[in-house]
Amino acid sequence: MEKSYDILIVGGGIIGSSLAMALAERGQKEIGVVDVDLSGRWSSSERNAGGVRALWEQPVNINLSSLSISFFEKIATQVGFQQKGYLWLYGEAGSETIDKRITGLKKDGCEIARLSPLEIERRFPFLDRLDGITGGTFSPHDGLINPNLLKNYYRDQAFTEVDWIDRTLVEEVIVEGESVKKIRLRELPAEKDIEPFLKEGMLPTGGTVCEIEVRTLVNATGAWAPALAKLYGQDLPTIPVRRQVSVMHCQEVDLAHYGMIVDTSGLYFHHEAGNILAGYSIPLEPAGVRFDDKGSDFFLQEIWPRLSARSSQFERLKRVGGWSGLYAISPDKSAIIGRVEGFANLFEAHSFSGRGIMQSYAAGQALAELIQNGKYQTIDLSALSGIRFKDGRWVQEGLHL
Ligand SMILES: Cc1cc2nc3c(=O)[nH]c(=O)nc-3n(C[C@H](O)[C@H](O)[C@H](O)COP(=O)(O)OP(=O)(O)OC[C@H]3O[C@@H](n4cnc5c(N)ncnc54)[C@H](O)[C@@H]3O)c2cc1C
Structure with a gap:
């Protein structure tokens, strides 16, 4: 808890885990993944149907799934694909x-x-x-794929390079100008505090609190992304x-x-x-x-x-x-991925509706490139930046279930 991180990912679901793997593969040091419950009992990555398809209307959704499918094919037996x-x-x-x-x-x-x-x-x-x-x-x-095997595969690949910070939530994001400087973490005093936080946003009383310096922060908190975004003053359109x-x-x-x-x-x-x-x-x-x-x-x-x-x-x-x-x-049923508008060192990857598992590999790889190199290389996800809702450039996905 005394450490600082080059990249701190909030949310260790399938998306946070895939991103951690992608960063570790690229030689990134000082990566942390913090989650209120790394076992993911309430996470969507634990409660989905395991479907994988490239069958979408929007080219960017087809590409995200196709690239992920090519990867799943290589590790099929390990992840039950x-x-x-x-x-x-x-x-x-x-x-x-x-x-x-x-x-x-x-x-x-x-x-x-x-x-x-x-x-x-x-x-x-x-x-x-x-x-x-x-x-x-x-x-x-x-x-079909086994989402738990897939999440664990990502985590295993990143295991030694990443600090997995469990039973800990982010309760404050400290911003200076356009940069996130620090975050305040609270370690939950007991396991029974997880459910009230995730279901009702209830902060526990007690528990160790500390402030950590972060050079890059990523919001990968899935359906809780709007709550985390409020801590850095953003009103996300996601529900x-x-x-x-x-x-x-x-x-x-x-x-x-x-x-x-x-x-x-x-x-x-x-x-x-x-x-x-x-x-x-x-x-x-x-x-x-x-x-x-x-x-x-x-x-x-x-x-x-x-x-x-x-x-x-x-x-x-x-x-x-x-x-x-x-x-x-999200309003157009496509994911929100990229740098958060108005911030130099804050990124996001969430709002995958019913396709976070099937797009997880490509989303993690692409975001790692953007964070490390400032641009997409393998797959261009600029259409999925959150700014599209202000600019009216929606990526309306019609094959959403
Ligand atoms: C019924 C159902 C069926 C689905 N079927 C499919 C399917 O067939 N195929 C498919 O690809 N997708 C499917 N999905 C969607 C898929 O499950 C999600 O898109 C995906 O799991 C999202 O992953 P994530 O990592 O973004 O979020 P999550 O897995 O929800 O992870 C978010 C994590 O953030 C943590 N967290 C939240 N707030 C904080 C905080 N303040 N501090 C610290 N940690 C925090 C949570 O504990 C959680 O572990 C389905 C979903 C559901 C519900």
Whole structure:
């Protein structure tokens, strides 16, 4: 706690961990990662669906995912990366949209095929209720990953070069002119203090407090990024929004050979350790840090009707679990990455909504380049700078779930 850091990353989720690895790989010294709970119990990196796809509308999102996928392919067995593809179903209004998306993806070098309803039936025989389906796309290099293995992979690569500061929160950011000079950290007195801080922003009383000098600070606090940004006087347009998933057992269908399936209703589902994991984003879900999980009600009202509308074999499902986690959503549904406007040594990488896992590798590499060299080299992410919301240069992502 007496140390100073060249680069201090706040938030040790998938993004903070990837950035730490990228910096360490580039020979960076004096890196710290501080997190109120490095085990990540409430973090989005712990509570997601593990989907990986290059299937996006915005070129920058396609590129972020594609570059990450190329890396995941190299370490596939270590991080449980399975390229079993994404099937995306389309309804009545879909034909033109499919063409546009296929063209966009092919332009960026990604493989994607258009499937007719007959081909869908043949390749996915359990989908026996295709009323209203006009076709679909299948992207074979997309798939599923184990997010915990991936986060630990990043951390392991960076392990010896990084101070991992656990059970500690940032409670003040001390700025002089355009630079962050110091931050005040508070070590939580007890494990029971983690939850009230992350859920309600309640600061614990007691605990060791210290001020640390930092030469560069990075906000990688995911859905908590707006709260940290307030400490340096910024009003972030990002909102935290609850997302829920259900896990079910289905005796009739084994999805082990398939990747992710996305229905016209917005429901997505895939195989998960012998069960089925399904998620659905309730429209108009109110903003806020909420983890209350509606459990059976969510399954009965949102998941089961949509699944059974696609397959007679999903009529008999047994819910065996589920959870809720947070999306950090920016106004255009694309991530915010880059230097924070008005600061020389303050950077940010957050607001990945439903794609932080799949874009984590490329995002970490690119931000490390920007921090160390002052410019992007591998992939240009300047379109994702937070200043775009002031300039009206939104990167509206339409394939957001
Ligand atoms: C239900 C669900 C399904 C999803 N499905 C997918 C998917 O299929 N594919 C995909 O790619 N993405 C998916 N996502 C999104 C993905 O999980 C996130 O984009 C990603 O995990 C964000 O990572 P992060 O590192 O930015 O944030 P987090 O993992 O949330 O990490 C932020 C960290 O910051 C810490 N922190 C916060 N405030 C402070 C503070 N003041 N001081 C110190 N530490 C602090 C927290 O403890 C936390 O560990 C899903 C998310 C949810 C909720």
